[in-house]
Amino acid sequence: MDTEAQPMERDRSSRPSESENFSDTEGPEGRSRFALVDRAADWLPGGRITLTVLVCLVFLLLVSRFVMQPFQIPSGSMESGLRIGDRVLVNKLAYRFGAEPQRGDVVVFDGTGYFGNADYIKRVVGVGGDHVVCCDKERRLEVNGRSVDESTFLYPGDSPSDVRFDVVVPDGSLFLLGDHRSDSSDSRDHLGSPGGGMIPVSDVIGRADWIAWPADHWTRLTRPDVYARVPAADGAHG
Numbered sequence: 001m002d003t004e005a006q007p008m009e010r011d012r013s014s015r016p017s018e019s020e021n022f023s024d025t026e027g028p029e030g031r032s033r034f035a036l037v038d039r040a041a042d043w044l045p046g047g048r049i050t051l052t053v054l055v056c057l058v059f060l061l062l063v064s065r066f067v068m069q070p071f072q073i074p075s076g077s078m079e080s081g082l083r084i085g086d087r088v089l090v091n092k093l094a095y096r097f098g099a100e101p102q103r104g105d106v107v108v109f110d111g112t113g114y115f116g117n118a119d120y121i122k123r124v125v126g127v128g129g130d131h132v133v134c135c136d137k138e139r140r141l142e143v144n145g146r147s148v149d150e151s152t153f154l155y156p157g158d159s160p161s162d163v164r165f166d167v168v169v170p171d172g173s174l175f176l177l178g179d180h181r182s183d184s185s186d187s188r189d190h191l192g193s194p195g196g197g198m199i200p201v202s203d204v205i206g207r208a209d210w211i212a213w214p215a216d217h218w219t220r221l222t223r224p225d226v227y228a229r230v231p232a233a234d235g236a237h238g
Contacts, residue, residue: 132167
């Protein structure tokens with residue numbers, strides 16, 4: 001029995017196991033990667049825990065810089081939808097790769113030189129070429145000859161505007177209003193300022209897509225359907 005078992009033992013030892021093959025093939029590269037991690041961990045106070053935290057922070061910074069940035073609502077100008085202290089997630093890729101802001105979008109923009117030296121959040125009511133008027137006979141906003149029923153998002157009790165205006169939005173610019181019209185400093189208040197109250201599309205930081213905090217207010221921000229019925233400036237429906 002012993003003599004029969006010996007060849008079997010030799011056969012098993014002569015054929016490397018799958019794990020041994022994997023180790024021989026991937027081992028040097030894998031060991032070098034782990035060695036770099038180990039050296040970095042040894043260099044840092046706290047070792048691997050500190051390294052993991054740093055990697056996560058770098059990842060979050062990259063996401064915040066290029067993809068999605070949190071923004072805290074500083075005022076009541078977008079109530080009732082956005083309340084003071086709410087934190088929204090701003091999609092910084094929404095208008096990259098050829099996309100443009102659309103009527104109804106809630107956007108965050110840099111108001112330096114136009115509204116003030118700060119970032120603002122407002123709703124787009126007019127894009128390049130649009131003719132925006134307030135108000136029609138029924139005291140509603142009018143865009144390119146089409147009345148816009150803003151009752152689903154306008155602050156309860158507010159009118160579309162106590163300030164009358166009749167403007168044509170230059171190409172590459174936006175006309176923006178807050179949803180809480182009686183408590184919003186927006187394009188209406190800067191008609192005589194540089195740019196005529198319009199904000200260049202290039203100054204838009206991104207589109208507010210989500211209310212992320214507080215948790216009980218978590219919701220997705222969508223474009224109101226009413227703007228889909230507004231004709232484009234050339235007469236075609238957009």
